[in-house]
Amino acid sequence: MKKTGGQILLESLRLEGVDTIFGFPGGAVIDIYDALVGIPIRHILVRHEQAAVHAADGYARSSGKVGVCLVTSGPGATNTVTGIATAYMDSIPVVVFTGQVPTELIGNDAFQEADIIGITRPCTKHSYLVKDVKELAKTVKEAFYIAGTGRPGPVLVDLPKDVLADSTDFKYPENIEIKTYHPTYRGHRGQIKKAIKEILKAKQPIIYAGGGVISSDASHELTAFARALSIPVTTTLMGLGCFPGVDELSLGMLGMHGTYRANMAVTNCDTLIAVGARFDDRVTGKIDEFAPHAKTIHIDIDPTSISKNIRVDIPIVGDARDVLKKLNNLIKDEKVDWRGLHGEWLDQIAEWKSTYPLAYKQEDIIKPQYVVEKIYEITKGDVIISTEVGQNQMWTAQYYQFTQPRTFLTSGGLGTMGYGFPAAIGAQIAFPNKTVIDIAGDGSIQMNIQELATVAQYNLPVKIAILNNNFLGMVRQWQELFYKKVYSSTMLQMSPDFIKLAEAYGAVGLRATKPEEVIPTIEKALSIPRAVIMEFVVEQEEDVYPMVPAGAPLSEMLLV
Amino acid sequence: MRHTLSALLVNQPGVLAKVTTLFSGRGFNIESLSVAETLDPSISRMTIVTRGNSQVIEQVTKQLNKLVDVIKVVDLFDTDYVDREMILIKVTTEASSRAEILRIADIFRGKIVDVTPKSYTIEVTGDEGKIRAIITLLKPLGIKEVVRTGRVAISRGGKGICL
Numbered sequence: 128m129k130k131t132g133g134q135i136l137l138e139s140l141r142l143e144g145v146d147t148i149f150g151f152p153g154g155a156v157i158d159i160y161d162a163l164v165g166i167p168i169r170h171i172l173v174r175h176e177q178a179a180v181h182a183a184d185g186y187a188r189s190s191g192k193v194g195v196c197l198v199t200s201g202p203g204a205t206n207t208v209t210g211i212a213t214a215y216m217d218s219i220p221v222v223v224f225t226g227q228v229p230t231e232l233i234g235n236d237a238f239q240e241a242d243i244i245g246i247t248r249p250c251t252k253h254s255y256l257v258k259d260v261k262e263l264a265k266t267v268k269e270a271f272y273i274a275g276t277g278r279p280g281p282v283l284v285d286l287p288k289d290v291l292a293d294s295t296d297f298k299y300p301e302n303i304e305i306k307t308y309h310p311t312y313r314g315h316r317g318q319i320k321k322a323i324k325e326i327l328k329a330k331q332p333i334i335y336a337g338g339g340v341i342s343s344d345a346s347h348e349l350t351a352f353a354r355a356l357s358i359p360v361t362t363t364l365m366g367l368g369c370f371p372g373v374d375e376l377s378l379g380m381l382g383m384h385g386t387y388r389a390n391m392a393v394t395n396c397d398t399l400i401a402v403g404a405r406f407d408d409r410v411t412g413k414i415d416e417f418a419p420h421a422k423t424i425h426i427d428i429d430p431t432s433i434s435k436n437i438r439v440d441i442p443i444v445g446d447a448r449d450v451l452k453k454l455n456n457l458i459k460d461e462k463v464d465w466r467g468l469h470g471e472w473l474d475q476i477a478e479w480k481s482t483y484p485l486a487y488k489q490e491d492i493i494k495p496q497y498v499v500e501k502i503y504e505i506t507k508g509d510v511i512i513s514t515e516v517g518q519n520q521m522w523t524a525q526y527y528q529f530t531q532p533r534t535f536l537t538s539g540g541l542g543t544m545g546y547g548f549p550a551a552i553g554a555q556i557a558f559p560n561k562t563v564i565d566i567a568g569d570g571s572i573q574m575n576i577q578e579l580a581t582v583a584q585y586n587l588p589v590k591i592a593i594l595n596n597n598f599l600g601m602v603r604q605w606q607e608l609f610y611k612k613v614y615s616s617t618m619l620q621m622s623p624d625f626i627k628l629a630e631a632y633g634a635v636g637l638r639a640t641k642p643e644e645v646i647p648t649i650e651k652a653l654s655i656p657r658a659v660i661m662e663f664v665v666e667q668e669e670d671v672y673p674m675v676p677a678g679a680p681l682s683e684m685l686l687v
Numbered sequence: 688m689r690h691t692l693s694a695l696l697v698n699q700p701g702v703l704a705k706v707t708t709l710f711s712g713r714g715f716n717i718e719s720l721s722v723a724e725t726l727d728p729s730i731s732r733m734t735i736v737t738r739g740n741s742q743v744i745e746q747v748t749k750q751l752n753k754l755v756d757v758i759k760v761v762d763l764f765d766t767d768y769v770d771r772e773m774i775l776i777k778v779t780t781e782a783s784s785r786a787e788i789l790r791i792a793d794i795f796r797g798k799i800v801d802v803t804p805k806s807y808t809i810e811v812t813g814d815e816g817k818i819r820a821i822i823t824l825l826k827p828l829g830i831k832e833v834v835r836t837g838r839v840a841i842s843r844g845g846k847g848i849c850l
C-alpha cells in the first residue's frame with residue numbers, strides 16, 4: 128500500500144522507537160501534522176522552535192536516546208539554529224526535521240524559504256535534503272544512525288512540501304551501511320598497552336574526564352578504573368556526574384571556575400589520563416602551562432579531538448567504554464599496591480583541598496551558593512538538574528554534588544542562555560516521575576520563559592530556581608574584575624514579577640528573600656506536583672571563585 | 688609548509704560546500720582546489736593545496752576525514768607524486784613580439800589554442816615551477832589574462848588511493 132511522505136516519516140520514526148517529538152507546526156509541514164493524528168507518538172507543542180531543539184536535547188542527554196524535533200520551513204527552521212549549535216558543541220544526538228518549500232520552488236526566494244542546510248552546515252554533524260519520497264525512509268534511518276553513533280551530534284533533515292505529499296511504497300530498511308562513515312569504537316590494543324606501561328610508572332596521575340564518558344555510558348568503567356588504581360578524578364563541566372562528586376577521589380571540576388585542588392593537581396600531575404574530553408580553552412587556561420610535567424594519554428572516539436590543542440603522548444582512538452573495559456581487564460593482572468604508590472600524591476591533594484576548599488559566607492542576604500547547596504542537601508542527588516548560563520551554572524557545577532551520569536544538563540560548549548528551562552522540559556518528558564529542576568539566572572530564564580505555557584499545557588511539574596541577582600551576573604563579574612566596575616548594560620533594571628508571572632501561566636510562584644526562607648521554599652516547591660518558580664532574591668554582587676582569568680595558567684587562580 | 692591533499696568524496700550536491708565551509712570555519716587555508724568526477728561517477732576526486740605546520744595539516748586531514756561524505760583523504764607530502772597544473776595565458780601580440788612568443792611557447796611545449804590579430808592564447812601544462820617560469824618570461828611581452836586550473840596530483844608507482 129502506498130503511503131504519503133508525511134506518513135512514511137512518522138512510520139519511520141515509530142520504527143526507530145521514537146515516542147516523543149518536540150515541535151511547532153507551519154504550512155510546509157502541515158502534511159506531517161495531519162498524518163500525526165492517531166499515531167502513537169507524543170507531540171509536545173513548544174512555544175518557540177529554539178525550545179523544541181533544547182527540549183529534544185534535554186530529552187537526549189537525560190535518557191541517552193536520540194531527541195527529535197519537527198519545525199516548519201523558513202523562520203521555523205532558522206529559529207532552531209541556536210538549539211542545533213548548542214547540541215553540536217556538546218555532541219548531543221538530535222534529529223531535526225525542517226519543512227522546506229516545494230522542490231520546484233527551492234532557490235526562488237519563495238515564501239518562507241530558507242537555505243537551512245547551508246545555514247546549519249557548520250553546526251550539524253550531517254544534513255540531508257530529501258528530494259524524492261522514495262529516499263525518505265532510508266534518509267531517516269541514516270539520520271538516526273549518524274546522530275547517535277560515533278561522536279554523537281545533531282543531524283538535520285530538510286523536507287520539501289511536495290515530497291511530504293507525494294506517495295510511494297513504504298519499506299523501512301533494517302540495516303544500513305554508509306560506506307563513508309565508520310566510527311572507530313575499539314581502542315587499539317598496542318596503544319592501550321603503552322598506556323598501561325605509562326600508568327605503571329606514574330606517581331602523580333590524574334584522570335581528566337569529559338562528556339564523552341557520559342555519552343558512551345562509561346561511568347561505571349571509569350569509576351571502577353579510578354577506584355582500583357586510586358587515581359583521583361577531575362571532570363569537565365560536561366563530565367559532571369560521570370564520577371561520584373562525593374567520592375574521596377573526586378577533585379571536582381577543573382578549569383576557569385574549577386576547584387583549587389583540581390587545578391593544582393592538573394598543574395602538578397606527572398600523568399594525565401584524558402577520557403572523552405577535548406581540552407577546551409575554558410578547561411586548559413594558558414595552553415602551554417596546562418599539565419606541563421605530564422605524559423598525556425588521550426582516549427577519544429573523535430580523532431580530530433586528539434592533538435588538536437595540546438600534544439598527546441599516547442592517543443587512543445575509540446569508545447571510552449570499550450577502552451576503559453580493556454584497561455580494567457589488562458590492569459587486573461598487575462600486582463601493584465596502587466594506594467601505596469599514589470599515597471603521597473593523594474595526601475598532597477587532600478592538603479590542597481583543606482587549604483582552599485570551595486567556600487562562601489552566608490550573611491544577612493541569601494547567598495546563591497547557599498541555595499544550590501541546600502537544593503543538593505534536600506534532593507540528595509536523586510533529581511535531574513539543568514542550568515542556564517552564567518554564575519548560576521558555575522555555582523551549580525561547584526556546589527551540587529552530582530553522583531549519577533545524565534543528571535546534569537547544561538550548555539557547556541556554546542554557553543547558551545535559555546537552554547536550561549526547555550532542556551528541563553525534555554528531561555521531564557523522558558522521566559515523568561523524576562524531579563527536574565532548572566537552576567537559573569534572572570537574565571537567562573527570560574530567554575525561553577514562554578515555555579511556561581508548554582509546561583502548563585502538559586502538566587509538567589518542572590521546578591525553576593531563579594537566583595535573582597538583578598544582574599547579568601557573570602558578565603558583571605568580568606566587568607568588576609577586569610573592566611573597572613563599569614557595569615555597562617548588565618543591570619537588569621526591569622524584570623517581571625516572577626511570582627505573578629508564574630501565576631499568569633498557571634504555575635506556582637514562591638519567593639524567598641531571607642536565608643531562613645531558603646529551605647522551606649525548596650521543600651514546599653518539591654511538595655507541589657505542579658510547575659513552580661522559586662525566586663531567591665540573592666546577594667547582587669557575589670562572584671564565582673576560584674577564577675582563572677581567561678588566558679592565564681590554571682595555577683594562577685583568583686581565590687575569594 | 689605546503690601540502691597537497693588528495694581526497695575521494697561522494698559526488699553529490701553540497702559536498703564541495705561542506706569542504707569549503709570546513710576550511711573557512713576553522714581558519715585553514717586553501718591555495719588551490721580542483722575537483723571532478725572519477726571513473727566511478729558517484730565518486731569525485733579533489734586535490735587541495737593547503738599550507739600549515741604539521742599539527743594544522745593533521746587537523747585538516749582528520750577534519751576532512753570526519754565529514755560523512757568524504758571517503759578518504761591522503762596527504763601526499765611524504766609520498767612520491769606527480770603534480771600538474773594547466774594554465775591558459777592570453778598574450779597581446781604585436782608584429783615584433785609574435786616570433787618571440789611562439790618561441791617561448793615552444794620551449795615550454797605550449798600550444799596555441801586561439802589566435803586573433805592582436806592575441807595568442809597559449810595552453811601550458813606543468814608543475815608549478817614551469818608555470819611560474821613561463822609567466823615570468825611572457826609578462827614583459829604583455830599578458831592580458833591568465834586562467835589556472837589549480838594543482839592535480841597523483842602518486843607515483845603502481846598503487847593508487849582507492850576505497
Ligand SMILES: Cc1ncc(C[n+]2csc(CCOP(=O)(O)OP(=O)(O)O)c2C)c(N)n1
Pocket residue numbers: 515516517518519520542543544545567568569570571572594596598599600601602
Ligand atoms: C544567548 C546568550 N547571550 C549572551 C550570553 C553572554 N552571557 C554569558 S553569562 C551572561 C549573564 C547571564 O545572566 P543571568 O542569566 O542573570 O545569570 P547569572 O550570571 O546572573 O547567574 C551573559 C549575558 C550568553 N551566554 N548567551
